[in-house]
Amino acid sequence: MIAELTQQAAFPKHLLDFQGWNRKHIEDLFETAKLMQEVLSRPVKKVPALTGFTVATVFFENSTRTRLSFELAARRMSADVLSFSAATSSLAKGESYKDTLLTLDAMGIDAYVIRSDAAGMPHQAARWLGKPIINAGDGWRAHPTQALLDAFSLLERLGSLEGKKIAIVGDILHSRVARSGAELLPMLGAEVWLCGPATLLPGGLPNVTMTTHLRQALQDADAVMALRLQRERMDKGLLPSEPEYVAGYQITQERLGWAKPGALLLHPGPMNRDVELEGTLAEAAQSLIERQVANGQAVRMAVLYHLLVGRKGA
Amino acid sequence: MQGEILLKNVRLVDASGERGPADVLIGEGKILALDGGNAQRTLDAGGLILCPGFFDPHAHLREPGQEVKENLETGLTAAARGGYTDVVSMPNTTPPVDQPEVVAALIKKARQIGQARLHPAAALTQGQEGKLLTEAKLLKEAGAVMLTDDGKTNEDAGVLALGLTYAASWGLPVAVHAEDAGLRRGGVMNEGPVSFRLGLPGNPAAAEAARIARDLEILSYVLERPAQDARLHIQHLSTARGLELIRRARARGLPVTAEVAPHHLTLTDERLESLDPVYKVAPPLRTQTDREALIRGLLEGSIDCIGTDHAPHTQAEKEQDLLRAPFGIPSLEVAFPLLYTELCLKQGFPLATLIERFTDGPRRVLGFRPIRLEEGHEASLTLLDPNSERAVDPTHFASKAKFSPWAGWRLSGWPVMTLVEGREVFVHPSLTVGA
Ligand SMILES: [Zn+2]
Numbered sequence: 001m002i003a004e005l006t007q008q009a010a011f012p013k014h015l016l017d018f019q020g021w022n023r024k025h026i027e028d029l030f031e032t033a034k035l036m037q038e039v040l041s042r043p044v045k046k047v048p049a050l051t052g053f054t055v056a057t058v059f060f061e062n063s064t065r066t067r068l069s070f071e072l073a074a075r076r077m078s079a080d081v082l083s084f085s086a087a088t089s090s091l092a093k094g095e096s097y098k099d100t101l102l103t104l105d106a107m108g109i110d111a112y113v114i115r116s117d118a119a120g121m122p123h124q125a126a127r128w129l130g131k132p133i134i135n136a137g138d139g140w141r142a143h144p145t146q147a148l149l150d151a152f153s154l155l156e157r158l159g160s161l162e163g164k165k166i167a168i169v170g171d172i173l174h175s176r177v178a179r180s181g182a183e184l185l186p187m188l189g190a191e192v193w194l195c196g197p198a199t200l201l202p203g204g205l206p207n208v209t210m211t212t213h214l215r216q217a218l219q220d221a222d223a224v225m226a227l228r229l230q231r232e233r234m235d236k237g238l239l240p241s242e243p244e245y246v247a248g249y250q251i252t253q254e255r256l257g258w259a260k261p262g263a264l265l266l267h268p269g270p271m272n273r274d275v276e277l278e279g280t281l282a283e284a285a286q287s288l289i290e291r292q293v294a295n296g297q298a299v300r301m302a303v304l305y306h307l308l309v310g311r312k313g314a
Numbered sequence: 315m316q317g318e319i320l321l322k323n324v325r326l327v328d329a330s331g332e333r334g335p336a337d338v339l340i341g342e343g344k345i346l347a348l349d350g351g352n353a354q355r356t357l358d359a360g361g362l363i364l365c366p367g368f369f370d371p372h373a374h375l376r377e378p379g380q381e382v383k384e385n386l387e388t389g390l391t392a393a394a395r396g397g398y399t400d401v402v403s404m405p406n407t408t409p410p411v412d413q414p415e416v417v418a419a420l421i422k423k424a425r426q427i428g429q430a431r432l433h434p435a436a437a438l439t440q441g442q443e444g445k446l447l448t449e450a451k452l453l454k455e456a457g458a459v460m461l462t463d464d465g466k467t468n469e470d471a472g473v474l475a476l477g478l479t480y481a482a483s484w485g486l487p488v489a490v491h492a493e494d495a496g497l498r499r500g501g502v503m504n505e506g507p508v509s510f511r512l513g514l515p516g517n518p519a520a521a522e523a524a525r526i527a528r529d530l531e532i533l534s535y536v537l538e539r540p541a542q543d544a545r546l547h548i549q550h551l552s553t554a555r556g557l558e559l560i561r562r563a564r565a566r567g568l569p570v571t572a573e574v575a576p577h578h579l580t581l582t583d584e585r586l587e588s589l590d591p592v593y594k595v596a597p598p599l600r601t602q603t604d605r606e607a608l609i610r611g612l613l614e615g616s617i618d619c620i621g622t623d624h625a626p627h628t629q630a631e632k633e634q635d636l637l638r639a640p641f642g643i644p645s646l647e648v649a650f651p652l653l654y655t656e657l658c659l660k661q662g663f664p665l666a667t668l669i670e671r672f673t674d675g676p677r678r679v680l681g682f683r684p685i686r687l688e689e690g691h692e693a694s695l696t697l698l699d700p701n702s703e704r705a706v707d708p709t710h711f712a713s714k715a716k717f718s719p720w721a722g723w724r725l726s727g728w729p730v731m732t733l734v735e736g737r738e739v740f741v742h743p744s745l746t747v748g749a
Binding site (some may be wrong): 096097098117118119120124140174175176179188204205266 | 450505506507509510511512513514588589590591631633634635636637
């Protein structure tokens with residue numbers, strides 16, 4: 001397995017977003033993710049690929065699900081894992097997060113997984129530390145491993161994304177999932193539509209179509225992704241109310257009928273039940289929601305593998 | 315004629331254009347002659363440009379209360395190195411400068427430091443809270459040259475109207491940070507395609523334009539009342555839309571002036587693609603269209619002057635993420651070479667006009683007499699080297715803030731000597747002044 005992997009294309013040093021990444025990198029990464037799926041299907045789900053490496057998960061914003069997914073991914077490849085969490089608010093009180101990162105770095109970390117409520121924090125870390133940085137979500141900006149696991153899950157079912165229509169629905173303005181999807185999915189040939197209330201749509205992202213009309217977005221779609229809605233947006237006056245959102249943008253059985261028959265349904269989680277999706281749609285046969293979580297681990301293993309080992313021959 | 319220093323073979327450049335070469339004899343704080351004479355010391359200044367001393371209408375020197383970022387000594391030294399003989403300090407310190415005693419104390423301390431001269435701006439409202447007016451007459455007598463709540467925005471239109479009306483009686487211009495807080499909505503960069511793509515909260519151009527439109531209406535209103543001397547100054551203009559409003563108001567004869575900062579003339583919001591907080595500033599870096607409009611506005615004179623909006627912060631503060639890092643760029647030490655290189659050398663902007671915007675322009679805005687390069691005039695002067703090129707190195711700034719979006723840029727036109735009333739407050743080590 002290892003021998004064939006080192007033949008593959010030279011990878012960018014970091015996964016901050018998809019700047020510097022191309023379709024070949026993504027396809028190579030997915031080949032590795034398939035091998036990792038095989039590892040995860042064994043009774044003993046562990047390989048020695050990252051023995052001797054130490055991966056730090058540095059979460060300035062809480063997210064137990066994402067952190068566990070990364071840590072398990074690292075452990076299943078026999079890496080040592082150092083876990084650091086601190087609210088950015090406490091850092092703002094005076095302790096510099098540059099100092100925090102440099103302190104960690106002195107402990108001999110080989111790669112960092114960084115999550116933050118602020119756009120650009122992983123980029124700053126990349127400037128300060130000479131190690132691979134994986135962005136586990138920065139503010140509204142990017143969540144590249146989420147986009148990768150979404151694309152991987154779609155490919156499993158659709159075979160190819162070439163010419164496929166994918167609609168992402170909800171609060172696009174504040175969604176790092178939407179931004180990373182809008183960056184990655186067109187790279188793989190998909191046609192991406194972003195749809196939501198006008199106050200939650202940004203003024204223009206490249207390579208995607210933007211609409212406030214749900215029917216237009218869903219029409220003949222091969223897949224529909226609903227985004228999590230945050231109540232905070234209502235307090236800020238961007239949405240009049242939750243029922244108003246549900247009336248306009250909830251994905252219902254009926255509205256899903258506008259899409260292609262059997263269109264796939266995704267949600268990056270965590271879900272507000274009966275807000276973004278109607279009733280039991282999450283458990284429907286066409287739902288990829290559980291598959292997304294399972295694939296998250298295989299994809300993250302592949303990312304760690306490529307950034308730590310795969311680029312050595314480059 | 316006997317003087318202290320003789321600058322031989324200098325090119326004289328001021329608002330009226332270029333003259334020379336001349337041999338400028340300086341003594342008793344004045345220009346004694348333009349055709350030489352005897353001096354204790356001589357400088358062969360062949361190829362160098364002599365112009366009136368630069369005047370910055372907008373710098374944050376952080377004293378009192380925020381000396382960890384900057385103080386009068388470091389700030390005024392930075393100014394002198396940047397070719398400034400005069401600096402207006404902003405009052406958004408801790409506490410805000412809103413009392414005559416504080417204004418007087420700052421001026422006294424600045425005199426002892428002996429670098430660039432200090433002209434404090436005082437708060438328009440007590441505590442910069444936007445409610446009760448400060449003591450304009452007493453502040454003016456103590457040495458304040460303008461009133462402003464900069465750092466904050468005047469949300470209450472009625473208070474701004476009262477402030478403009480009252481300050482007019484004492485000959486003080488009122489300067490405004492024109493930005494609508496509601497439209498800004500916590501934006502950290504220009505709202506537009508770049509902010510949408512980066513997922514950063516945006517601050518729309520309309521936040522500035524809407525506020526300028528409102529403030530111009532307030533100005534017309536107070537001029538109809540017994541406040542004919544009211545003068546409104548728009549600080550750090552950043553948008554083409556705002557400029558257009560000012561242009562039309564001036565055409566109608568409204569007494570409004572404006573300044574533009576070096577960063578808005580040389581950088582755009584695309585720089586934020588790097589996600590580096592060094593580019594975080596308020597008002598934010600705008601688009602290429604805005605930038606080009608501002609350069610035109612500066613050229614035609616709809617924008618009167620360059621105000622650096624020098625805004626130092628500590629390294630640790632600026633190394634936070636984009637949401638938390640403070641707004642501001644230190645620029646006193648690079649403003650002129652930056653604009654000389656980027657505007658004059660690269661875009662053919664006339665040198666005499668640029669110099670006017672650094673010298674007479676700001677003096678006119680604040681009601682100061684211009685400095686003429688003539689016998690008998692005050693020798694507050696700046697000597698520039700247009701020939702040698704040098705990279706910006708923030709680690710060598712006199713300012714406490716050792717970061718810069720222009721770090722590494724190769725610039726010409728660096729100030730090599732700054733004289734305040736004949737006193738050499740800055741001399742670049744490369745100059746050899748002979749006996
Ligand atoms: Zn301001």
